[in-house]
Amino acid sequence: MTETKTLVLIPARMAATRLPGKPLMDIAGLPMIVHVLRRAEAAAIGAVAVATDTAEIADVVTAHGGQVVMTRADHPSGSDRIFEALSTLDPDGAIETVVNLQGDFPTIQPDNIRAVLGPLADPAVDIATLAAEIHTEEESLNPNVVKVIGSPLGDRRLRALYFTRATAPWGDGPRYHHIGLYAYRRAALQRFVALPPSPLEQREKLEQLRALEAGMRIDVGIVDAVPRGVDTAADLETARRVLGS
Numbered sequence: 001m002t003e004t005k006t007l008v009l010i011p012a013r014m015a016a017t018r019l020p021g022k023p024l025m026d027i028a029g030l031p032m033i034v035h036v037l038r039r040a041e042a043a044a045i046g047a048v049a050v051a052t053d054t055a056e057i058a059d060v061v062t063a064h065g066g067q068v069v070m071t072r073a074d075h076p077s078g079s080d081r082i083f084e085a086l087s088t089l090d091p092d093g094a095i096e097t098v099v100n101l102q103g104d105f106p107t108i109q110p111d112n113i114r115a116v117l118g119p120l121a122d123p124a125v126d127i128a129t130l131a132a133e134i135h136t137e138e139e140s141l142n143p144n145v146v147k148v149i150g151s152p153l154g155d156r157r158l159r160a161l162y163f164t165r166a167t168a169p170w171g172d173g174p175r176y177h178h179i180g181l182y183a184y185r186r187a188a189l190q191r192f193v194a195l196p197p198s199p200l201e202q203r204e205k206l207e208q209l210r211a212l213e214a215g216m217r218i219d220v221g222i223v224d225a226v227p228r229g230v231d232t233a234a235d236l237e238t239a240r241r242v243l244g245s
């Protein structure tokens with residue numbers, strides 16, 4: 001399906017409780033999912049497809065020239081959805097790396113999407129993700145801001161030890177805001193979705209802890225800023241200001 005060995009998949013569904021129907025909400029004249037699609041295409045790291053269970057999302061993406069793969073409606077997470085989409089799009093196993101880009105990141109920079117592949121240059125890494133340094137106390141204390149705790153591997157890289165909603169680590173020094181963008185080796189994604197939910201995952205409500213508890217290695221690339229996700233009406237207005245200017 002593509003000469004590159006990387007596939008960017010954007011899981012999208014209409015059932016968000018805080019902002020129902022958000023993938024199709026208008027931002028500066030385009031539905032949000034189309035903004036994310038365009039950012040992924042601009043990253044130019046491989047083929048891009050939207051994975052959805054919703055015909056309305058599929059119709060909009062197709063109308064804007066994007067590729068869609070329809071998935072089951074009963075997936076418990078975006079990771080399960082992208083694994084089904086990968087299996088549908090690439091049954092022969094040509095794709096080696098899968099990027100999971102959330103469909104509510106309309107302002108993400110293509111450079112950030114490219115950056116998530118960096119840690120996978122080390123063959124010992126199973127999953128790669130991103131973080132940015134926290135600069136405000138409000139961000140440090142906010143349980144909706146997920147922090148990654150890791151051992152430094154140079155200036156712009158961490159090996160993840162834990163992810164938490166708590167204010168951590170303790171003491172002086174930087175804290176890092178985790179960005180929910182992942183690059184999986186194909187075998188790692190296949191292993192991950194086959195694992196049962198883990199105790200810490202269920203306690204913190206953080207899916208990536210399942211991988212750590214199973215002994216999988218997650219490395220983190222450090223970028224300069226956190227792309228704004230859209231979870232609330234206020235977030236939507238912020239995205240409209242940013243992309244409408």
